[in-house]
Amino acid sequence: MTSVLFDFSGTLFRIESAESWLGSVLHEAGIAMPGPELAATARALETAGALPGGASPLRVPDELAGLWRARDESAELHRAAYTSLCRQVPLPDPALYDALYDRHRTPAAWSPYPDALAVLRGLRERGLRVGVVSNIGWDLRPVFREHGLDGYVDTYTLSYEHGVQKPDARLFTIACEALGAEPHRTLMVGDDRRADGGAAALGCAVHFVDHLPAAERPDGLRAVLELVG
Template identity: 30%
Template structure:
């Protein structure tokens, strides 16, 4: 597969690329990542509830459950009900994860555990901002380019951006659960573009997923940039 724009960091994107009207960026895996691993965080909190499990196994089966899940979108659901739908979506993935490693029966109160875990992911302790993120965002701001988030995250992202002091860089945040479409579906790109009354050819989208970010944006007509940090 030919990839026209592929870079290892945000700062590697060459100045020879003419800056667009707006740059959309993915969030997780593009601007910031998890400290350590999901498996280590899950196992650490599970141990508080008397459940001891291998972080490596938790990590493996979490990503299996995550990849096999349906997209985190809820068409036709009232806006006020979306946060609860998101919560239940993630709870199902967590139950599948701990069931797969044979640990689900060890929880005296799985619901209490999951509630703590779910909201722990809105704290800065979970996340690390990549070293190139702030410099790149600052450079684009100085060039008067508008910046927007375009993510398959859930509504907790608003809080995460705030606690990481990233929210001030972005004029819009477009999340899959809030527009009932997830990348690579073109509808989420259209929803983001409409916020700027911007044509696809006047926008970039940068993200770490080849399928969701690069191919999704390319098919929607945006300049697609694959941030391949690996």
């Protein structure tokens, strides 16, 4: 292997809990909500799939199905999809729906997995090139910079910047070309068997990790160093 591609959410980084997400936005807005109500509202938002990077919706309303399928193809579609899911849950101020969306785009809302830095550093020391390939509707580069990982990433290929989302092999082709990498000498690492597994159609090797809270997956990425030799 000469190159490694990583997914973002659930692979290198994990989004905060729904309760932390909601609590932070309420605090910023100066809105008090009793603990039990906050917890129940956070659960409802999570069930609705309103937190990007969190759990998928248990059910996507029929009127949102098309928007949901195309959500990662542009910034506008991404915001519309998630704020629409969010609006299924009553909140005390309509402005909170956009505030919640904006919160999830901040570096403070994300934590790198405990072994992410060590693995990225190990790949750099071995001379491998690293790219990030993400289905997303916003620029995640500031998240990497804020958490000190940007220096270990050579290129970012983000779906909303190209109008193509995984598992479409075209997005992986763009990523490999940006790295100057041959697909059959490239490893794709992700947590979504359908989306990230699309790299196999291009000839990339694929390795999956479990999408778990960061504290529950302290060393899930370390196998990557063994796989690249």
